[in-house]
Amino acid sequence: MTVDPRTLQSVLDGRWAAVRDDVRTQMGALSVHPDPDLSTADYRALTTENLHRLAESGRPHQGFDPAYGGGGDVGGVVTAFAMLGYGDLSLLVKAGVQWGLFGGAVQVLGTAQHHDRYLKQIMDGELLGCFAMTETGHGSDVQHLRTTATYDAATREFVVHTPDEGARKDYIGNAARDGRMAVVFAQLVTGGEKHGVHALLVPVRDEAGGAQPGVTIGDCGVKAGLNGVDNGRLTFDHVRVPREALLNRFADVAEDGTYTSSIANETRRFFTMLGTLVRGRISVAGGAVTATEKALALAIRYGATRRQFADPATGEEVVVLDYLVHQRKLLPALATAYALHFAQSDLVSDMHDLQNPGAEIDERRQRELETRAAGIKAVGTWHATSTIQTCREACGGAGYLAANLLPQLKADTDVFTTFEGDNTVLLQLVAKTLLSDYGRRVGKLDLAGKARFAADLVAGTVAEKTGVRALVRRGDVRDRAYQRWLLAEREEHLLANAAQRMRKALKPGADQFGIFNGAQDHLLAAARAHVDRLVFDAFAAAVDRVEDAPVRALLADVLALHALTVIEGDRAFFIEHAYLTAGRAKAVTQAVNALCGTLRPHARTLVDAFGIPEPWLACPLLAGERDATAGMTDPSPSREEPTDLASVG
């Protein structure tokens, strides 16, 4: 069966295929790959220029409220931004700061007064702004940041203040060079009472670009990557802003200083505000997906033409992607990139339906979306970091040259694992939600149900001790239902285990920190298992939706490789807890190897289907394709050419 790459691409493109095609065309208008020796100042200037071109294209408007000239297509715009990951990640991040974080905060935390005054300027890129949440001393624990916004009823103003060096706003995009305003997150105080973190619009630069009185602007300087983005620091010395600066959708302060909010609980209010900002986290996950795809396209295309070590019998050199170990480096990572692509598409689609202007608020679904976004962001960005690293290594010395694009991809995406939520903290957040849901599920059981539940737990322990469980559930490791069973069992097992451990912390006098800390690795494993199962389900559903038989068959193999790679990576768990026998675990490894061989001839097709604009891939690394495979969709796999150990040394 021949796979039509265009059909495969349309499956990957999904709901926003038209947007993706538009962006592919538009990207042609941007300057391709800035000179890697550009100074930081020049790279920042170039990125700002590209940002304005993006604004002129009308693309960013698509994400805003149609009542203010927006396009009302949140999913489309997040998809479009992620596509910039095929090009220049500095531009992606700068656009994300301007329209996703800054503009998004004004849109979802502000009210009509803010929208009327600022939205158009923001969409047009006339008012560039910052999202000033993180502080030097508080990155993950933003609920406890220390900047204050104290209401002065006498002047009807808020006084924004940085009490100490740890409270300065840090790593803030758009701050060092361009931002004229900032959405500043601060502890709101009125009438001597604290009400937790709120967001205010604070001017930081005047029209001429100078710092506003009382505002000190610092520069984070050169970073590992993303040097087109001007990250900086903001310190406020009793800066006064009018009462209307408060983004007051969820809470307000009256002229006399009276505080009101539709959400009474301070913590819940904070997380509701944060939740509306989930778009930023989803956008980072999207950028991680596209950047990973680009790295894989480069490494796989190079591996499919690069030859090394001759068969002494024929003298013919072997294509490196024909070596099992090279396949092992790249093809499982490619399979997981596919899985994440589909999981990410679902996430964007669900966010669109929930958050598009005019959509009704559904708290339960919103909460589920946030948890899923946190999990996929963590898993997706770690996959990006490890895969791009592997791709660099798979290209040897060539992969180390800036001209071959992989160094920039690596350096730019490196921060993805720790910004917009540190991955470890995000997985803890996922674990926390899972535990609450689990507690509610168990709590809702009637007496008989609870007894059954307890009996199941005991039976599980017995099954594990006797190794019976692995014998009960048999099946071919290549069978999708069997893979799904393993992933779901692991999720449930780890969750039950974590819940049991955490229950001890509820006892009076318990060493809470000790118990939490001792269970921390279990919590993270449970969260990870949950995300793995979610991603598997998203990919499986996508495969089932495909009508074209050859494409469906190919994707089914990719799904199997992804699932078995996850299972193989944690096969110690599956054996330790008697879900797999030792023999079955070995069969998993054999199946991964076999699937690498099955997919090898389709490797080129699989990366071509991402539809990465060719000018954004053009580099000396792929020059070998001209000679070796001109005009071929899939270079000859040369699987028959033998070599032997002697030629390796």
Add this chain to the structure above:
Amino acid sequence: MTVDPRTLQSVLDGRWAAVRDDVRTQMGALSVHPDPDLSTADYRALTTENLHRLAESGRPHQGFDPAYGGGGDVGGVVTAFAMLGYGDLSLLVKAGVQWGLFGGAVQVLGTAQHHDRYLKQIMDGELLGCFAMTETGHGSDVQHLRTTATYDAATREFVVHTPDEGARKDYIGNAARDGRMAVVFAQLVTGGEKHGVHALLVPVRDEAGGAQPGVTIGDCGVKAGLNGVDNGRLTFDHVRVPREALLNRFADVAEDGTYTSSIANETRRFFTMLGTLVRGRISVAGGAVTATEKALALAIRYGATRRQFADPATGEEVVVLDYLVHQRKLLPALATAYALHFAQSDLVSDMHDLQNPGAEIDERRQRELETRAAGIKAVGTWHATSTIQTCREACGGAGYLAANLLPQLKADTDVFTTFEGDNTVLLQLVAKTLLSDYGRRVGKLDLAGKARFAADLVAGTVAEKTGVRALVRRGDVRDRAYQRWLLAEREEHLLANAAQRMRKALKPGADQFGIFNGAQDHLLAAARAHVDRLVFDAFAAAVDRVEDAPVRALLADVLALHALTVIEGDRAFFIEHAYLTAGRAKAVTQAVNALCGTLRPHARTLVDAFGIPEPWLACPLLAGERDATAGMTDPSPSREEPTDLASVG
């Protein structure tokens, strides 16, 4: 028991403690941390300047023959170069190219005529040179590179020529800017007959810095890191050099074109020449060790002062290194860094005894050294890549800023896994040697021995199938002898397994490539297991040599954490092959967690003992130490402060 950091440092400093202390002092004279926004041209100029300062210090002379003004201290100079990994890795690599690769090749492949003429200039840094081995088309398989050196008896010259673009010399350090000569590796042809790869000294630039006639010099441009090194490309268009340009220690061409060599077999000759160059590989491993130590010092010191998430009961924030998951990220990596430090020290020491000018040639030990160097280089540089990545992530946004040094460490060391031998290819080389030795071992057995051997194999399979083996050998996973047993059994098991598979390839008509390829992952696993056991033994021997009881006890815990981390990482293997029961495997994980807790209070001491000059660690990341822990050897672990899940979200 209190550990004296100075005693610990003297244990780490080992045989060349005096050299290390000298270098610590000398490094004060170099400019600390070049501006990260320096242009490539300026960074190259600065690195060349620092190279000349190194030459003036007399340090590089220490590695050369005393007969020519050298110091005859090969081990000392390799140790000294590795120390530069605490400072600027571009300088380390540029020095390695000049004195290790270029100078080293002239020293060990040349004869008196070359030494008389060039060694002093090379030591003094007056003659800068290149080591031109790698070609665009041949990086790993250097035996098959394609540059030719054809002897013309009429003029008594060699004609050095690049036949096609794939044969140009690529990624060559010192080529783009500074090198005046190059040791060029080329296929030697005389009288129409090929004799394999040989090295010749070829002038590439004139005194004014222009390219010599017939030589085309290219520039590799910006790289991911190491941008102080001027990597370039060399293409030769029928460049004529005198007959004496051949580095003729192992082979020579007479005036009439007659070829002679002390080593008849072409492949063996090639590998003998390569073997003398093992110093380069050992130096890279040394740089990986020091760079990893620097990254760990930064991340652990930051983690010991950074606080995040308050205990809601007390309001006190928890030091991040007190979280189990944070310990898990850093402390096992630190333990392995210790293991590699000692394994590397042994390697340097053995190389010194074998290769120091005047030492007798011992082919067997030389071969063992090469294999060990290949293995430790592979394992050590992969550990550097993953650990430095983890350290960056453990420092969050701060770790992404160039000012905090981790980005440069990451970018500079990234190529270590693929230069001076691609790690995957190096491990295959290790596997090949292990297989040959194994074959010889089995071959030497008498009939009774062979029968016993076969019976052992069968018994092993039976034991595995029945799970009996794990029951036979019991013990505490914290027991060193037990850990050693596991590591040695794994090595032997994987080797026997690989040998069995490869034996099939010897049958007539066998699909050699298919068999080799199918076993490739087993071969790599066997090599890896071998290196792990070697590294463990080196560390264990070092611990046993320590006389100071508190230091010995501390190091014993570090060794246990290292060993159990390796075992935990491959525990699926140990269960699958019945070396561990599932229950024992879980005990391994628990022991790793417990050891993290045990070592936490010593974390600062353990990184201080590397003796990294403080100016090379000074950065904003560690500014928090001033407030939090001024004057303390070990910051308060605050282990008693509880937190709970609620504060995480």
